[in-house]
Amino acid sequence: MSQAQVVDVPESDPRVKQMLKVIKNYQKRPDALVQVLHAVQDTFGYLPMNLIRVVSKELHIPPSRVFGVVTFYYYFSLKPKGEHNCLVCTGTACYVKGAQKIIDQISASFGVKDGQTTPDNKLGLQTARCIGCCGLAPAVVLDNEILPRTDPAQITGLINARLGAKK
Numbered sequence: 001m002s003q004a005q006v007v008d009v010p011e012s013d014p015r016v017k018q019m020l021k022v023i024k025n026y027q028k029r030p031d032a033l034v035q036v037l038h039a040v041q042d043t044f045g046y047l048p049m050n051l052i053r054v055v056s057k058e059l060h061i062p063p064s065r066v067f068g069v070v071t072f073y074y075y076f077s078l079k080p081k082g083e084h085n086c087l088v089c090t091g092t093a094c095y096v097k098g099a100q101k102i103i104d105q106i107s108a109s110f111g112v113k114d115g116q117t118t119p120d121n122k123l124g125l126q127t128a129r130c131i132g133c134c135g136l137a138p139a140v141v142l143d144n145e146i147l148p149r150t151d152p153a154q155i156t157g158l159i160n161a162r163l164g165a166k167k
Ligand code: FES
Pocket: 089, 090, 091, 092, 093, 094, 095, 129, 130, 131, 132, 133, 134, 135, 137, 139
């Protein structure tokens, strides 16, 4: 298991220029913060710390507010994620319907714990305290796709299929 590290992106990276263009397209409006963060996350796969500071400066929003938004939404990550990412909801509705069993099964099958990625960086596992679809409990988000009423065997099967081989 490996604990993903916080990794800055050099400002000479051409994707940073692209990011500044996105910010410009939103006319540097502070209310575009979430959209800009989405664009940065989609481009880099996570939110590099140094670029959060650039976003903060460009949109004239205090860094503390930007970090507040970043940590509020489960979608955003401050660390590089795995090639595939599995987020298990551990909110009350999902918990009572077996979220812990799903986490335990993923950990046992793939050797990864909450907040970590596998050593080959193929799979990242995260948890969140309610992703807003309690009627679908237990809910899991696999590579940004919400999977309703899941169970441990189904999730490990799906992950195995995405990883392309049984472990
Ligand atoms: S508790 Fe899992 S979606 Fe709300």
